[in-house]
Amino acid sequence: QGPLQVSAALREGRVGAVELCQRCLARVRDTGFLNAYISVAEDAARRQAEEAEKRYQRGQPLGVLDGIPVAVKDNFNTAGIETTCASNMLKGYISPYNATVVQKLLDQGAVLLGKTNLDEFAMGSGSTDGVFGPVRNPWSYSRQYKEKNTSKSHSENEDSEWVITGGSSGGSAAAVSSFTCFAALGSDTGGSTRNPAAHCGVVGLKPTYGLISRHGLIPLVNSMDVPGILTRCVDDAAVLLGLLAGHDPQDSTTIQDTFKPFELPDSIDIRKLCIGIPKEYHVPELSSEIQTLWSKAADLFKDAGAKVIEVSLPHTPYSIVCYHVLCTAEVASNMARFDGLEYGHRADMKQSTESMYAATRREGFNDVVRGRILSGNYFLLKENYDNYFVKAQKVRRLIANDFVKVFGSGVDILLTPTTLSDAAPYVEFIKEDNRTRSAQDDILTQAANMAGLPAVSVPAALSKRGLPLGLQFIGHSFQEKQLLTVAKWFEKQVKFPVIQLEDVKRHDCSVFQHQKSVSSL
Amino acid sequence: LASWVAVVGLEIHAQISSNSKLFSGSQVQFAAPPNSLVSFFDASLPGTLPVLNRRCVEAAVMTGLALNCSINKKSLFDRKHYFYADLPAGYQITQQRVPIAVNGSLSYSLCIDNKMSQMVTKTVRIKQIQLEQDSGKSLHDDTRSQTLVDLNRAGVGLMEVVMEPDMCCGEEAAAAVRELQLILQTLGSSQAIMAEGQLRVDANVSVHHPGEPYGVRTEVKNINSVRFLAKAVDYEIQRQIEELENGGTILNETRAFDSKLGCTISMRDKEGKQDYRFMPEPNLPPLILYDAKTLPANMNHQQVVNIDWIRERLPDLPSVKRAKLVELYGILPEHSFTLLNEDGLAEYFENVIKHTQMKPKKVIGWILKDLLSYLKEHALSVKDSPVSSFLLADLLNLLERKEISSSAAKQVFEELWKGEGKTPLEIVKEKQLELLQDQEELEQICQAVMDRQEDEVGAWMLW
Numbered sequence: 001q002g003p004l005q006v007s008a009a010l011r012e013g014r015v016g017a018v019e020l021c022q023r024c025l026a027r028v029r030d031t032g033f034l035n036a037y038i039s040v041a042e043d044a045a046r047r048q049a050e051e052a053e054k055r056y057q058r059g060q061p062l063g064v065l066d067g068i069p070v071a072v073k074d075n076f077n078t079a080g081i082e083t084t085c086a087s088n089m090l091k092g093y094i095s096p097y098n099a100t101v102v103q104k105l106l107d108q109g110a111v112l113l114g115k116t117n118l119d120e121f122a123m124g125s126g127s128t129d130g131v132f133g134p135v136r137n138p139w140s141y142s143r144q145y146k147e148k149n150t151s152k153s154h155s156e157n158e159d160s161e162w163v164i165t166g167g168s169s170g171g172s173a174a175a176v177s178s179f180t181c182f183a184a185l186g187s188d189t190g191g192s193t194r195n196p197a198a199h200c201g202v203v204g205l206k207p208t209y210g211l212i213s214r215h216g217l218i219p220l221v222n223s224m225d226v227p228g229i230l231t232r233c234v235d236d237a238a239v240l241l242g243l244l245a246g247h248d249p250q251d252s253t254t255i256q257d258t259f260k261p262f263e264l265p266d267s268i269d270i271r272k273l274c275i276g277i278p279k280e281y282h283v284p285e286l287s288s289e290i291q292t293l294w295s296k297a298a299d300l301f302k303d304a305g306a307k308v309i310e311v312s313l314p315h316t317p318y319s320i321v322c323y324h325v326l327c328t329a330e331v332a333s334n335m336a337r338f339d340g341l342e343y344g345h346r347a348d349m350k351q352s353t354e355s356m357y358a359a360t361r362r363e364g365f366n367d368v369v370r371g372r373i374l375s376g377n378y379f380l381l382k383e384n385y386d387n388y389f390v391k392a393q394k395v396r397r398l399i400a401n402d403f404v405k406v407f408g409s410g411v412d413i414l415l416t417p418t419t420l421s422d423a424a425p426y427v428e429f430i431k432e433d434n435r436t437r438s439a440q441d442d443i444l445t446q447a448a449n450m451a452g453l454p455a456v457s458v459p460a461a462l463s464k465r466g467l468p469l470g471l472q473f474i475g476h477s478f479q480e481k482q483l484l485t486v487a488k489w490f491e492k493q494v495k496f497p498v499i500q501l502e503d504v505k506r507h508d509c510s511v512f513q514h515q516k517s518v519s520s521l
Numbered sequence: 522l523a524s525w526v527a528v529v530g531l532e533i534h535a536q537i538s539s540n541s542k543l544f545s546g547s548q549v550q551f552a553a554p555p556n557s558l559v560s561f562f563d564a565s566l567p568g569t570l571p572v573l574n575r576r577c578v579e580a581a582v583m584t585g586l587a588l589n590c591s592i593n594k595k596s597l598f599d600r601k602h603y604f605y606a607d608l609p610a611g612y613q614i615t616q617q618r619v620p621i622a623v624n625g626s627l628s629y630s631l632c633i634d635n636k637m638s639q640m641v642t643k644t645v646r647i648k649q650i651q652l653e654q655d656s657g658k659s660l661h662d663d664t665r666s667q668t669l670v671d672l673n674r675a676g677v678g679l680m681e682v683v684m685e686p687d688m689c690c691g692e693e694a695a696a697a698v699r700e701l702q703l704i705l706q707t708l709g710s711s712q713a714i715m716a717e718g719q720l721r722v723d724a725n726v727s728v729h730h731p732g733e734p735y736g737v738r739t740e741v742k743n744i745n746s747v748r749f750l751a752k753a754v755d756y757e758i759q760r761q762i763e764e765l766e767n768g769g770t771i772l773n774e775t776r777a778f779d780s781k782l783g784c785t786i787s788m789r790d791k792e793g794k795q796d797y798r799f800m801p802e803p804n805l806p807p808l809i810l811y812d813a814k815t816l817p818a819n820m821n822h823q824q825v826v827n828i829d830w831i832r833e834r835l836p837d838l839p840s841v842k843r844a845k846l847v848e849l850y851g852i853l854p855e856h857s858f859t860l861l862n863e864d865g866l867a868e869y870f871e872n873v874i875k876h877t878q879m880k881p882k883k884v885i886g887w888i889l890k891d892l893l894s895y896l897k898e899h900a901l902s903v904k905d906s907p908v909s910s911f912l913l914a915d916l917l918n919l920l921e922r923k924e925i926s927s928s929a930a931k932q933v934f935e936e937l938w939k940g941e942g943k944t945p946l947e948i949v950k951e952k953q954l955e956l957l958q959d960q961e962e963l964e965q966i967c968q969a970v971m972d973r974q975e976d977e978v979g980a981w982m983l984w
Contacts, residue, residue: 077568090567097561099568218567222803251570252805333600333800336611337565341670353606353668380602380798389800 003182003236007064010056017056017067021049021111024069028113028180034136036165036174038074039082040114045069048111055109064239066109071175071184074115075122076227077216078102081112085218086130087120089344089364099216100248101185101227108243113181116171122187122220123331123368124434125195125441127170128426131366135170137163137200137423137467138178143500144466163423163467166199166441168192169228173200176230177499183240186228189220190323190438191418191445193228194457198418198470201459201499203487205229205237206445208478209452210255212241213248221330222253224449234458234488238264241480255478262481264488271305273486276411280316281444287421289463294417297460297471300493301415311411313402318395319447320439325379325392331369332376338364368434400451407476413486414474417444422463444472454480456487459496468496523730527758528738529694530686530725533701534679535711536655536718537580543654543678544571544614551717555671563676565609570804575826577678578621578808580710581652582831584680585622587704587838588647592828594810596621598652598802603795606670607657615681617799620651621808627684628840629700630858631692640855645697646685655679674718680711686725686735690758691751698722699747703839703861715746722750726757728765736761737771741785743778753778757785842867850874850881859889865903866893869910876914879921887917891931895938907940916945929954 009015028040052067061067072078075085077095084090098106106112119129128134139145140162149161165174169186173196176184186193188206197204205228212227219225229240242261247254277298282291302308340346340360347359365373379388406414419441429437448455454477457470473490475483539549547560562569585592597619600612625647633639657675659668682701688694702720705711713720727738741757744750756778761771776785811820813829822830837845843857846867852860860867870888874881892913896906916937920930929949936948949955971978 077566083567085567095566095568097566215570216568250572252572253570253803329800330803332798333602333612336602336604337567337609339604339611341606342564342609343566350666354604357604377798380800382796382798385799 003065003068003231003239006068006182007061007066010052010067011061013056017049017052017111018046020067021045021069021113024111024113024180027178028175031138031178031180034138034174034178035133036116036135036171036178036180037071037114038084038086038117038130038132038171041081041112044081045111045113048106048109052109052111062107062109063243064108065105065243067111068109068183069111069113069181070105071113071116071172071181072102072105073118073122073169073172073184073186075118075187075218075220076102076115076185077218078112078115081115083115083218084132085121086118086132087364087366087369088131089338089361091131091345093344095216097216099227100213100250101244102216104244105185113175116169116175116184116186118171119168119368119434120366121218121331121335121369122168122189122192123372123438124167125191125438126164126429126434127167127196128164128430129366129368129434134426135165135167135174136426137165137170138174138501139163139199139201139423139467139499141501142466143502144462144497146466146502148464148466160427161425163425164199164429166196166419166423168196169204169230170196170200172228172230173197173202173204176200176202176232178501182231183236184230186230187217187220187225188228188445188449189225190327190442190449193230194418194445194455194470194472195441197230197457198459198472199423199468201468201470201496203229203231203234203237203459203491204418204457204470205231205241205480205484206448206455207241207245207480208454209449210253211245211259211454211478211480213244213246213251213254215248215250219330219334221327221449222334223326223330224452226449234456234484234491235264237456238262238480238484238488241484245480257478264481264485268485268489270301270489273301273306274410274412275301275306275308276311276406276414277308278313278316278406278414278416279310280313281416283420283443285420285440285443286417290417290419290421290469293461293469294415294471297415297490297494300490308415309411311406311409311414313399313406313447315395315398315402316447319399319450320443322392322395322399323442323446323450324375324439325388326396328372328376329379329389329392330376331372332374332380335361335365335369335373340364371435396450399447403447403451403453403474412476412482416472416474418457418470418472419444422465422467422469448474453477454483456483458487458491458494460490460494462497525728525758525762526731527689527726527728527761528686528735529688529690529754529758530738531682531684531688531694531698532723532725533682533684533698534655534721535584535682535701535705535713536720537577537678537680538709538711538719539574539576539580539678541574541576542676543574543577543652545569545676546572547676549677550673551719553673555669556673558673559675563609563672565611571614571802573805573808574678577652578810578826579831580678580708581621581650581680582810582826582828583708583835584682584705584710585625585650586828586832586835587708588622588625588627588650588682590622590625590647590650592622592810593619594812594815594828595619596652596808596810598805598808600800600802601797602800603797605656605659606668607659607672607675609657609672609675613654613656614802614805615653616651618801620649621810622650623648625650627697627700627704629693629696630854631696632855640858643688643693643696645687645693648683648685649681650683651681653679653681686727686738691754694722694724694754695747695751698750699862700839702747707836707839707842709836724750724754724757726754726761727771728758728761736765737773739771739773739785740775741778742775742788745780749778749780752780752783753785756783760785846870850885852881852885856885856889859893863893863896863903869903869906872910873914873917876911877917877921879917884917887913891934908934908937912937912945919945919949923956925949925954925956929956 172184177200545562655677657672
């Protein structure tokens with residue numbers, strides 16, 4: 001099921017690393033229609049698997065991740081493997097270095113299967129706006145979804161019914177959800193790991209800002225980005241976190257404190273917990289299903305003896321607008337380096353440097369990126385800076401203080417929905433533009449990025465349409481252990497069903513057979 | 522004609538003398554093969570992050586202390602955006618909001634009426650010192666319609682020193698910059714050689730009638746030496762006065778100094794004023810500096826920069842060195858200026874003093890008149906002098922012991938200058954320049970002369 005169990009299988013020799021790698025690569029091929037992967041590094045992966053197998057044979061595995069196939073979002077630098085950010089600007093770009101988190105995975109013996117698809121430069125909430133096309137949610141092809149969509153489910157029309165993964169780390173979420181790998185890296189700036197995790201029925205962890213190195217993560221918003229972890233269960237997320245967290249001298253925004261990896265207890269005393277329900281997250285756009293699910297979850301904690309109280313984060317309604325200003329400003333700045341001179345796409349324009357820059361950037365960036373650059377530059381103009389940028393920073397401080405107050409008053413964990421509803425069909429989703437969708441979809445996840453807090457989305461139940469619904473837990477700064485402990489307890493209670501993927505050749509392999517009970521809330 | 526007052530301020534960029542760049546580990550080296558000193562960060566590869574170089578911070582603190590500044594215990598980094606081929610990231614990391622040092626002063630001296638004997642001390646306020654990145658270099662190849670970009674210099678640490686408009690002419694500006702150069706070289710925070718681009722000076726110049734508000738200022742760039750600085754500033758002052766007296770106006774523009782023509786030329790840009798869209802640098806936390814009072818007890822001193830620790834280790838600044846020379850050796854203040862102005866001359870002088878019995882007040886004459894003029898004539902630096910301080914000391918000893926006359930000494934000096942490896946004593950013997958000490962011998966020579974000139978002697982004795 002996850003790295004821990006597979007690792008045991010590898011150690012015990014029940015399966016070899018090479019065979020495991022082959023099966024995963026085969027699955028990547030078989031699920032190609034999901035468009036979850038941009039690059040698949042078959043040869044490199046096989047070599048890594050061979051090395052791992054040798055180590056297991058010697059009885060000297062590097063650790064729990066040795067030989068475990070993983071995938072990485074295509075906005076992380078990977079030496080020797082194309083890093084495109086799903087943009088024309090970086091098509092064909094082969095980075096000379098590994099992101100710190102990628103290096104850590106490789107140093108642990110993980111087998112890097114490939115780079116996953118995303119919204120261009122991580123801008124979006126659907127994984128629909130990259131140059132390699134949209135990612136399809138594996139649940140679109142699940143028996144659970146098909147059963148509930150009998151009305152138009154003739155095979156010819158099937159193709160138009162598929163639902164989005166959410167974004168922007170949709171490729172990574174889909175890769176984990178469809179069993180092509182055991183864990184994947186995403187990134188989270190406004191919800192980009194938690195959103196697709198919720199839609200794809202996997203665990204999506206956003207760590208505290210400053211805990212995991214961003215060196216090598218191509219930035220969207222430097223002051224909010226974090227590498228995100230996507231796995232099929234909470235324990236696996238904790239394992240990955242333990243291997244990735246810690247100070248990096250190459251990233252001056254990582255904290256100096258030594259990080260102590262932890263194991264999650266199998267049981268906790270829920271009665272000691274105080275769960276906060278922020279009333280401002282009861283937005284009108286919330287689907288009734290999600291509302292009900294949220295209430296049920298609160299009751300679950302209450303019935304187990306936890307203190308469940310309503311709390312207020314009064315500045316929540318301003319976070320989207322505030323995010324819009326700060327995000328676009330940073331985007332305008334971060335994208336300035338893409339001029340075609342040193343790397344990436346260069347337009348065939350020789351009249352002048354300026355004309356070359358202009359053509360390169362027009363050709364290299366999609367409308368979403370260019371729109372944000374224009375907005376951001378506007379907000380950074382001298383005459384606008386105080387009214388927009390500085391104001392937004394002040395509002396950001398207010399938002400962060402909301403959390404400080406609530407957490408300081410005895411609340412351990414906040415419980416909120418992750419998304420407004422289950423995943424939308426692609427044809428519906430694209431009816432609105434990226435900016436509108438992002439503003440809608442980020443509303444429940446965005447504030448945690450503003451405040452730098454850790455948050456995790458855990459699959460909770462299936463919707464009426466047979467699609468995953470997730471719920472979000474937000475914790476104290478650097479208290480990932482408490483956060484994941486509570487998340488694990490919740491995961492155990494809800495027993496979220498395993499995806500029943502059809503239309504995909506299911507290999508007869510024991511490693512995939514670990515099934516949670518099929519009961520749903 | 523109504524009188525005019527000129528107002529001159531300076532923006533000086535000094536390249537920090539350090540092994541590696543301000544935010545990355547690539548090497549700092551002059552004249553290396555193009556693009557051989559470029560790290561991933563310098564090339565702005567996506568995903569790379571800045572890491573602050575401790576040595577650069579120390580250099581800035583040292584410089585700030587030497588210029589009597591307040592060191593900001595918390596300073597911030599910002600991004601300054603503009604597109605140019607030699608700026609790979611599309612922005613420069615600088616300190617626009619809160620720089621590392623503010624509100625200092627620099628004292629410098631000028632000779633009045635070109636007489637070394639009358640020196641006057643002036644002060645210029647230092648507005649601030651900020652840390653920032655240097656850009657790369659672009660070379661425009663017009664024949665092939667291309668621009669060649671060398672990023673070796675991109676990311677090298679700079680200290681921008683801003684001098685308030687307290688100066689009034691080219692001479693003052695030049696003297697202030699010269700003193701700053703000496704200070705930086707003494708501290709070792711920058712080698713400050715203008716010819717190698719380690720010290721770049723932009724002048725802000727305006728003119729007005731006394732009692733009236735300041736005029737519109739222009740910025741003058743492309744000044745490659747201290748001498749050209751004085752020329753450029755004076756030219757620009759003149760140009761502005763003439764322009765205004767002819768009923769024209771001064772534009773707030775940037776002008777380039779043309780050293781061949783000796784004038785400033787407008788660099789009128791196609792677009793209007795640049796908006797640099799300053800934004801805080803999100804990848805660098807605020808720079809926190811400590812002093813003895815604020816340093817936490819258990820803090821590893823390797824991890825922090827302690828202002829007091831740096832202050833205690835500052836070397837003697839030029840002004841202090843000069844005062845010491847004057848006090849120790851009884852030389853004139855203007856002499857001390859010349860000694861410090863020439864690289865290595867003060868050390869040369871002191872070494873001669875050590876090895877000779879001649880009084881410093883006499884030695885200084887040999888140093889400043891004889892040695893220095895020979896060096897200037899042959900365009901040599903002190904360290905390349907064919908006459909070492911030991912040789913000169915030997916020569917001066919011969920003179921002091923009256924073994925030779927002073928005119929003979931000058932002849933010997935000229936011989937020594939040929940650098941043939943002979944000692945002063947050897948030259949004296951070779952050219953028979955010894956002063957005759959023997960009384961009897963002297964009498965014999967005089968007698969012989971008088972014998973040959975009987976008539977003259979006779980006439981003299983009658984008289």
